[in-house]
Amino acid sequence: MRVFVTGASGWVGSAVVPELLGAGHQVVGLARSESSAASLAKAGAEVLRGSLDDLDVLRTGAVESDGVVHLAFVHDFGQFEESIAADARAIETMGAALEGTGKPLVVTAGTPAVPGQVATERDQPPADSPAAARAANAALTLALAQRGVRSSVVGLPRSVHGEGDHGFIGRLVDIAREKGVSGYVGDGSNRWPAVHVKDAARVYRLAVEQAPAGSMLHAVGDEGVPIHDIAEAIGRHLSLPTASAPAEDFGFLGGLLSIDQPASAALTRELLGWRPVEPGLIEDIDKGHYFR
Secondary structure, eight states, X not given: OEEEEETTTSTTHHHHHHHHHHTTOEEEEEESSHHHHHHHHHHTOEEEEOOTTOHHHHHHHHHTSSEEEEOOOOOOGGGHHHHHHHHHHHHHHHHHHHTTSOOEEEEXXXXXXXXXSOBOTTOOOOTTSTHHHHHHHHHHHHHGGGGTOEEEEEEEOSEEEXXXXXXXXXXXXXXXXXXXXXXXXXXSOOEEEEEEHHHHHHHHHHHHHHOOTTEEEEOOSEEEEXXXXXXXXXXXXXXXXXXXXXXXXXXXXXXXXXXXXXXXXXXXXXXXXXXXXXXXXXXXXXXXXXXX
């Protein structure tokens, strides 16, 4: 298949592209900058220059492909509504280009936090949660199944980890260094779901190849790692004490650390035959690459 990938040079995209190429697919990656274009070409992908705002470029990429993996998202928490709107326009544009073809469109969302239970692929985030807006774009994607698009959504957990990750775990390491203590919120029992980036990439590839239209998927390896355990692993490597700290000490991460949000991928495993094989989050932290 010829697969058009947005966000192809990003953290998850950098794993999805070689996963697709390794399975014998052709990849056309959207590149906004010269450096992104160069990295995609080096990986063996074709390059289509443009950004999420270039709707004509997105339309062309979708029309000329056998399927689309949409990973790009503007992670600007100061302009989150604008980011959601841009994401919706991109989904609508590429979905319209694929309408009636039966070709796959795989879009990215987050796993929901459902109070008091492990979230499954059938669950939705509370209407007043920050994740609700992105869930609306996921619903927009799944509705494309009624318009002849083999649409699916991959829910990613809070931590998509691996060597080269500069996301939430890296930020927690930086905060521990700044504060001189590896902290957690409350008693540290709140849980984060996690997945290794290479395991997540296989979910995207399987979704392109075989996910039925209208499938909600979860790329989750660890259903829920207690925040206390994450803090302890970071403290071990930095030779720092571990202690509870106010949510405010963690900036924007404080709110996420204050929520118990485990998630399951049982339905995805059954549907796609996917099994995570890479290290779990604590094992990956203990490899030491977050501290170099």
